[in-house]
Amino acid sequence: MTALSLNQRAALLSVILLIVGLCIWEVTIPAQQAAGELTEYERLTGGGTPKAGVPPPSKVIEKAWEQLSDPFYDAGPNDKGIGIQIGYSIYRVLSGYLLAALLAIPLGFLIGMSTIAYKALNPFIQVLRPISPLAWMPLALFIIQDSEQSAIFVIFICSIWPMLINTAFGVAGVRKDWVNVARTHELGSLRTAFIVILPAAAPTIVTGMRISIGIAWLVIVAAEMLVGGTGIGYYVWNEWNNLDLTSVIFSILMIGVVGMALDAMFGVLQRYVAYSE
Amino acid sequence: MTHPYLSVEQLTQRYPNGSGGEMTVFENASFGVEKGEFVVIIGHSGCGKSTIMSILAGLAESTEGVVIMDGAEVSGPSLDRGVVFQNYSLLPWLTTLKNVTFAVEARHPNWSKDQVLEHSKKHLEMVGLNGDVFNRKPSQLSGGMRQRVSIARAFAISPKLLLLDEPFGALDALTRGSIQDELLKVWAGTDQTVFMITHDIDEAILLADRILLMTNGPYARVAESVYITIPRPRNRTEIVEHPNYYAIRNHLVQFLGKRSKELAGPTGLVENRPETVHFDNTATIAKTKKSSVAV
Numbered sequence: 001m002t003a004l005s006l007n008q009r010a011a012l013l014s015v016i017l018l019i020v021g022l023c024i025w026e027v028t029i030p031a032q033q034a035a036g037e038l039t040e041y042e043r044l045t046g047g048g049t050p051k052a053g054v055p056p057p058s059k060v061i062e063k064a065w066e067q068l069s070d071p072f073y074d075a076g077p078n079d080k081g082i083g084i085q086i087g088y089s090i091y092r093v094l095s096g097y098l099l100a101a102l103l104a105i106p107l108g109f110l111i112g113m114s115t116i117a118y119k120a121l122n123p124f125i126q127v128l129r130p131i132s133p134l135a136w137m138p139l140a141l142f143i144i145q146d147s148e149q150s151a152i153f154v155i156f157i158c159s160i161w162p163m164l165i166n167t168a169f170g171v172a173g174v175r176k177d178w179v180n181v182a183r184t185h186e187l188g189s190l191r192t193a194f195i196v197i198l199p200a201a202a203p204t205i206v207t208g209m210r211i212s213i214g215i216a217w218l219v220i221v222a223a224e225m226l227v228g229g230t231g232i233g234y235y236v237w238n239e240w241n242n243l244d245l246t247s248v249i250f251s252i253l254m255i256g257v258v259g260m261a262l263d264a265m266f267g268v269l270q271r272y273v274a275y276s277e
Numbered sequence: 278m279t280h281p282y283l284s285v286e287q288l289t290q291r292y293p294n295g296s297g298g299e300m301t302v303f304e305n306a307s308f309g310v311e312k313g314e315f316v317v318i319i320g321h322s323g324c325g326k327s328t329i330m331s332i333l334a335g336l337a338e339s340t341e342g343v344v345i346m347d348g349a350e351v352s353g354p355s356l357d358r359g360v361v362f363q364n365y366s367l368l369p370w371l372t373t374l375k376n377v378t379f380a381v382e383a384r385h386p387n388w389s390k391d392q393v394l395e396h397s398k399k400h401l402e403m404v405g406l407n408g409d410v411f412n413r414k415p416s417q418l419s420g421g422m423r424q425r426v427s428i429a430r431a432f433a434i435s436p437k438l439l440l441l442d443e444p445f446g447a448l449d450a451l452t453r454g455s456i457q458d459e460l461l462k463v464w465a466g467t468d469q470t471v472f473m474i475t476h477d478i479d480e481a482i483l484l485a486d487r488i489l490l491m492t493n494g495p496y497a498r499v500a501e502s503v504y505i506t507i508p509r510p511r512n513r514t515e516i517v518e519h520p521n522y523y524a525i526r527n528h529l530v531q532f533l534g535k536r537s538k539e540l541a542g543p544t545g546l547v548e549n550r551p552e553t554v555h556f557d558n559t560a561t562i563a564k565t566k567k568s569s570v571a572v
């Protein structure tokens with residue numbers, strides 16, 4: 001047997017675990033009796049109505065194939081392709097997230113640079129940060145009067161804190177010697193910010209951005225369950241109301257895949273801004 | 278009385294000592310450095326060498342006293358006073374070349390990109406770095422190479438005063454030797470005024486025109502100014518043959534070992550100027566001629 005690299009062996013193990021897991025899942029789901037095998041009596045008493053059993057993986061894979069082969073169909077408000085639903089969710093997450101970044105990163109810079117700004121704003125941050133983003137929803141709906149924008153607001157408010165705190169932390173922790181390098185070279189404050197502070201704090205800032213996008217993706221599902229209409233969160237809830245558990249499981253998996261992709265993007269960014277001393 | 282190029286006047290540094298009182302690191306220290314001179318300052322830890330360096334760089338403020346350079350009082354950091362720290366002078370996210378170009382750009386904002394690049398490369402090559410090193414990050418360089426880059430950057434902006442804060446302190450002896458040679462070579466081609474801190478007596482004798490000796494803190498002061506009466510160009514194997522070498526070296530060892538302690542403490546004078554020490558054994562090797570003149 002040829003020697004496999006560590007990564008190849010790990011990949012092989014992953015595939016084996018997947019197959020074994022799926023097989024266990026498949027065989028532990030009791031096969032539902034076909035309606036034809038039921039007696040007249042059983043049929044009359046509703047025995048043929050399938051109890052909402054958990055679907056086996058084969059059904060989920062079938063569903064996934066069906067959905068992914070035509071992800072962007074649009075057959076009315078309650079029947080849209082998974083691609084469209086995910087697209088709506090990503091749009092909301094990115095809108096709220098970018099607004100949050102536009103506020104949090106400059107504000108974090110200010111807090112990190114100035115002790116007085118830190119001390120003045122810290123009490124507000126400490127009170128606002130632990131609030132569950134969904135708790136803002138009623139207020140947002142009342143003030144904004146638009147469910148779409150309220151969802152974006154909820155993403156905005158939950159994305160702000162990790163970015164704000166990490167930016168402040170990163171900026172405050174820039175090594176004094178590097179700031180002195182900027183000072184002895186008479187770099188103005190703008191050039192100091194872009195040549196020294198920003199690159200020095202970038203790994204910490206991007207870590208905050210990565211945490212934020214993760215939280216935003218967690219929150220959007222719950223937010224869309226509340227506001228309804230479109231989005232992957234609404235899709236999950238809608239399929240639950242339809243008692244279509246196959247679609248529910250499929251959409252749960254899709255939420256995981258998209259979340260992973262968003263995280264991976266920031267992983268790339270993180271490697272790009274990383275430096276070693 | 279004419280002022281030297283760099284004039285440190287009655288410099289005093291006090292810190293609160295934590296129990297309501299004050300701790301005086303050094304008091305009324307006064308000395309001068311001439312243009313083009315290479316001056317090294319030696320003293321035990323805690324005598325305030327690094328504080329003096331920070332004040333000269335404009336990164337710290339003295340409690341009392343002033344520093345006058347080229348007729349103007351020093352306040353705040355400036356491109357006229359370049360600093361090479363022991364560590365962390367380089368920005369780790371920039372390549373070697375960019376670590377130099379950003380400084381050259383700051384010094385010469387009107388230069389074209391090509392001019393900046395050419396000037397930076399020239400100075401990197403002067404300290405023995407070339408081609409493949411330019412695009413590496415500091416973390417991919419050895420400690421010695423990093424300090425070469427720092428030195429190249431400092432010379433590339435040609436400050437009026439170059440401050441070296443134990444630049445070779447973190448290097449092994451062999452690397453240190455070769456960079457000292459490199460520094461001497463680069464410096465010899467300029468009229469750069471250099472003020473350097475070190476703990477290494479041999480390094481000081483090899484590099485300096487003059488060595489300032491500090492007494493121990495608290496109430497430290499610059500007690501002596503020893504001229505290194507060994508002609509240039511110097512090299513480490515030949516200077517030991519010079520008749521003045523051991524006289525100077527023994528004097529320094531004596532000072533650091535014994536007299537820095539004996540002379541410690543406040544003098545009560547309003548101005549503590551160093552006593553000039555001048556060895557000349559070249560005429561009569563047997564007799565040590567030691568002249569003490571106050572400047």
